Every structure is written in C-alpha cells, then in structure tokens.
Amino acid sequence: MATNESKQLVLAAAEAADSKKAEDIRILQLDPSESGLCDYFLICNGTNERQNDAISDEIELQLKKQFGVYANSVEGRRQAEWILMDYVDFIVHIFSPEKREFYGLERLRKSATTISVAEMNQEVAAKSRAVREKTPAKKAAKKAVKKAVKKASVKTAVKKPAAKKSPAKKAAKKAAGKKR
Numbered sequence: 001m002a003t004n005e006s007k008q009l010v011l012a013a014a015e016a017a018d019s020k021k022a023e024d025i026r027i028l029q030l031d032p033s034e035s036g037l038c039d040y041f042l043i044c045n046g047t048n049e050r051q052n053d054a055i056s057d058e059i060e061l062q063l064k065k066q067f068g069v070y071a072n073s074v075e076g077r078r079q080a081e082w083i084l085m086d087y088v089d090f091i092v093h094i095f096s097p098e099k100r101e102f103y104g105l106e107r108l109r110k111s112a113t114t115i116s117v118a119e120m121n122q123e124v125a126a127k128s129r130a131v132r133e134k135t136p137a138k139k140a141a142k143k144a145v146k147k148a149v150k151k152a153s154v155k156t157a158v159k160k161p162a163a164k165k166s167p168a169k170k171a172a173k174k175a176a177g178k179k180r
Contacts, residue, residue, distance in 0.1 A: 004127045006089035007120055009067060010040050013092055014117050016062040017044045020055045022094070027120060028105075028112040040090035041109065045100045049080035052094045056083045059092055 014025055022044035029040055046052040056077065063069045072086045082099045085092040093105060106114070 003089070004124060004131075005067075006039055007124050007127075009063060009069060009087060010042055010090050011117065011120055011124060012062055012066055013042050013059045013087075013090070014044075014120075016058040017042070017055050017092075017094070018117075020046075020051065020058045022046055022051075022055050023097075024100075025117065026106065027115045027117065028109055029115050030109065030112050038086075038088065038090050041105065041112070042090060042092045043095070043100070043105055044093075045095040045097050047097070049096065052080040052083055052096060053077060055094050056080075056085060056092070059085060063087070 010027060014027065017025055023046065025042070025044040027040055027042055030038065032039075044055065046055050056074065060071060060074070063071075069087065072088055073084075074086075075084045076082050081096045082103070083092075083094040085094075095103070106112075
C-alpha cells in the first residue's frame with residue numbers, strides 16, 4: 001500500500017519533470033498483485049537526449065533538496081533515450097518519443113491505473129487534512145495522561161525528613177565561631 005510520503009515524492013518528481021518541459025507526464029498506480037517491485041511508475045518523455053538528461057537531473061535535485069532522498073539506481077543516462085530512476089516505492093521512466101512508443105509501458109501494464117497529477121494532489125491533501133484533524137485529539141489525550149500521572153505522583157510523594165548535621169560538623173562550626 002502506497003504511503004502518503006511516497007505519493008508526495010511522486011508528485012515532486014512529476015513537478016520537477018514538468019518544470020523542465022517534459023511531455024505527456026503520466027503516473028501509473030501499479031496493481032499490488034502483479035507488481036511486487038514498486039507502487040508507481042512515473043512516465044514522461046523529452047524531445048531529445050539533452051532534455052531527457054536535464055529532466056532526470058532536475059528530478060534528482062528536487063527529491064534530494066525537498067526530501068533528502070536519493071535514487072537507488074539510475075540507468076541509461078549515457079544514451080539518454082530511456083532513463084530509469086529507481087526510488088524503491090516508485091520508478092521514473094524518461095523516454096525519447098520513439099523509445100516510449102516502441103516499448104509502450106502503458107500497454108504492458110494494462111492492470112495499472114492511470115492517475116493524473118491533480119488527482120494525486122487531491123489524495124495527498126485529503127490525507128494531510130485527516131492527519132491534522134486527528135492530531136489535536138491525540139495531543140489532548142496525551143495531556144490528560146500527563147496530568148493524571150502528575151497528580152498521582154504528587155499524592156504518592158513522600159516527604160523526606162530534614163537531614164541532621166553530623167556531630168563533627170557541629171563541633172567545627174562552634175570552633176569557627178569561637179575564633180572570631
């Protein structure tokens with residue numbers, strides 16, 4: 001099951017690709033029964049190899065800057081006709097238009113659901129709101145528990161008797177008083 005964090009990572013990668021003018025950006029949510037590899041494919045293409053390389057650089061930079069996440073591996077940078085970036089929970093595929101048409105990942109993954117960036121943004125926002133709504137209740141519960149523990153500790157606290165001075169200290173104090 002995809003976490004909210006992995007969805008945020010996919011969205012950040014899609015936004016980075018879009019900022020470098022990637023074309024036909026698609027997010028495929030893979031069927032868990034068919035794919036034990038990852039949860040999502042992010043597929044896009046550039047118009048040439050230099051653009052593909054720039055798209056992959058921008059995705060790498062943004063995910064590192066925003067989340068401190070690095071790709072497990074990056075393949076195909078040298079030819080830049082098909083660059084694959086493995087981020088464990090999702091895989092980014094950056095194609096040249098010819099290679100994308102030839103390999104047709106969308107056709108190969110028929111059971112995958114195509115999700116638009118806008119739909120995924122709505123999902124992430126809804127999850128974030130739900131988490132924020134739960135948080136005040138959790139904080140109130142924690143405060144109540146802390147208060148109860150504090151009351152219990154006050155009631156059970158035993159006062160220690162005042163420490164008595166040792167006879168040696170008393171004698172030293174008297175001697176000091178006589179010398180003055």
